[in-house]
Amino acid sequence: MNICIVGTGYVGLVSAACFAEMGNAVTCVDINPDVIERLKKGEVHIYEPGLEAMVRRNFQEGRLTFTTDLAEGLKDSLFVFCCVGTPEGEDGTADLRYVHQVARDVGRQMNDYKIIVDKSTVPVGTADSVRATVQEELDKRGLNIEFDVVSNPEFLKEGDAVNDFLKPDRVVVGTDNVRTAELLKSLYAPYARSREKMIIMGVRSAEMTKYAANCMLATKISFINEIANICEKVGADVRDVRHGIGADHRIGYQFIYPGVGYGGSCFPKDVKALIGTAQGVGYEPQLLNAVDEVNDRQKTVIARKIETYFAEQGGVKGKTLALWGLAFKANTDDMREAPSLELIRHLTDLGMRVRAFDPVAGPNARRILQDNPLVEICEDQYETLNGAEALAVVTEWNQFRNPEFARIKAALAAPILFDGRNLYSPALLAAEGFAYFCVGR
Ligand code: UDX
Numbered sequence: 001m002n003i004c005i006v007g008t009g010y011v012g013l014v015s016a017a018c019f020a021e022m023g024n025a026v027t028c029v030d031i032n033p034d035v036i037e038r039l040k041k042g043e044v045h046i047y048e049p050g051l052e053a054m055v056r057r058n059f060q061e062g063r064l065t066f067t068t069d070l071a072e073g074l075k076d077s078l079f080v081f082c083c084v085g086t087p088e089g090e091d092g093t094a095d096l097r098y099v100h101q102v103a104r105d106v107g108r109q110m111n112d113y114k115i116i117v118d119k120s121t122v123p124v125g126t127a128d129s130v131r132a133t134v135q136e137e138l139d140k141r142g143l144n145i146e147f148d149v150v151s152n153p154e155f156l157k158e159g160d161a162v163n164d165f166l167k168p169d170r171v172v173v174g175t176d177n178v179r180t181a182e183l184l185k186s187l188y189a190p191y192a193r194s195r196e197k198m199i200i201m202g203v204r205s206a207e208m209t210k211y212a213a214n215c216m217l218a219t220k221i222s223f224i225n226e227i228a229n230i231c232e233k234v235g236a237d238v239r240d241v242r243h244g245i246g247a248d249h250r251i252g253y254q255f256i257y258p259g260v261g262y263g264g265s266c267f268p269k270d271v272k273a274l275i276g277t278a279q280g281v282g283y284e285p286q287l288l289n290a291v292d293e294v295n296d297r298q299k300t301v302i303a304r305k306i307e308t309y310f311a312e313q314g315g316v317k318g319k320t321l322a323l324w325g326l327a328f329k330a331n332t333d334d335m336r337e338a339p340s341l342e343l344i345r346h347l348t349d350l351g352m353r354v355r356a357f358d359p360v361a362g363p364n365a366r367r368i369l370q371d372n373p374l375v376e377i378c379e380d381q382y383e384t385l386n387g388a389e390a391l392a393v394v395t396e397w398n399q400f401r402n403p404e405f406a407r408i409k410a411a412l413a414a415p416i417l418f419d420g421r422n423l424y425s426p427a428l429l430a431a432e433g434f435a436y437f438c439v440g441r
Contacts, residue, residue, distance in 0.1 A: 012083030107137025159331030174206020228440025238440030263328030325395025
């Protein structure tokens with residue numbers, strides 16, 4: 001099948017490569033000429049395991065092409081996937097500027113039947129407004145061309161996106177048009193191999209499904225973070241509690257790891273957007289408000305522990321913290337809404353210096369933090385320790401899981417470790433002679 005993908009970010013490029021992988025002819029369109037030029041050279045501008053090799057192979061074999069010209073992408077395509085960003089707008093709701101620009105451009109340039117697929121996370125009702133925008137442009141041209149607008153939300157996790165696309169838990173398609181549903185079923189047949197994985201529903205329900213899924217997951221995280229905070233106060237160990245509750249199959253073990261709060265491009269934005277949507281229709285979503293508030297507080301949990309620890313030693317001002325991990329989670333270079341940024345802001349506002357390292361997010365972090373003179377991004381995890389009074393770990397990269405504790409101890413002014421991801425055993429750290437602080441234990 002011929003597919004046009006508009007937007008070459010995490011969602012667009014992963015979808016494009018994975019569609020091409022199954023033999024489809026895919027044209028990627030992006031307004032950023034630098035990105036397109038780099039892609040034509042086989043360079044992928046985002047870090048996503050397995051993606052670069054897949055992009056290169058499909059590009060070399062001619063199934064994947066890149067252009068800044070939407071008309072070229074539309075020419076032979078039946079499907080037009082809208083994968084552009086929907087950043088958080090000023091009032092907390094999703095900013096649909098880019099989605100509507102794509103709709104407008106498609107309406108201006110399409111010349112035959114198209115299935116326009118919204119893959120970007122968009123509020124309920126967006127498919128209707130996209131349809132209206134496309135129709136408006138067709139009317140201006142005096143053309144009567146048939147088209148359909150479908151919601152096909154994306155559930156990819158960064159860091160594992162290629163796998164998620166190739167082996168999805170489910171593929172949700174929102175459309176009232178039976179023929180369109182059949183075409184999407186064929187397109188996704190190589191991925192959603194069993195029948196139950198393909199879930200067809202109304203457009204608004206599909207749009208709502210994406211928000212409900214992300215808000216449910218965010219709720220699980222805020223829930224376990226709240227339990228962790230209570231565990232600390234009452235002398236319980238949240239690791240044992242997680243084990244104890246996860247054994248109940250109605251609860252399950254997944255997505256109840258306490259830590260430094262959720263970050264990334266989806267959860268913070270989507271929770272706020274659904275709050276905005278609900279309020280817009282006169283409903284105050286008390287649970288979602290709490291999920292959001294608990295998360296904001298959790299992002300400073302380690303900073304507050306550090307502040308408390310150093311309070312008796314004249315405060316953190318003038319002291320130096322070694323920081324391992326900057327990305328919002330492991331296996332990504334993404335710094336969007338990363339808890340590390342909140343921690344750095346909190347501590348440098350108090351005058352603490354931070355020497356930080358991340359296996360891949362270093363360059364992105366350097367760009368974001370370049371105006372903060374108290375922050376230095378190091379090239380090696382052990383280099384951060386030179387001249388530091390304590391070490392904090394906030395991203396669960398594998399290379400931090402089994403470090404050389406003797407080396408850390410020798411390099412730090414005193415052996416103090418703050419662990420925002422519960423990576424280490426308190427007993428082991430005590431045996432190694434560390435003052436050790438983690439979450440919920
Ligand atoms: C998420 C959803 O998982 C995905 O389905 C959706 O399409 C996009 O948003 P992503 O943002 O890539 O994907 O990351 P995810 O792995 O889900 O983690 C989100 C955040 O939650 C991270 O900051 C992570 O560290 C945190 N988290 C996750 C926890 O704190 N505890 C957990 O148990 C799980």
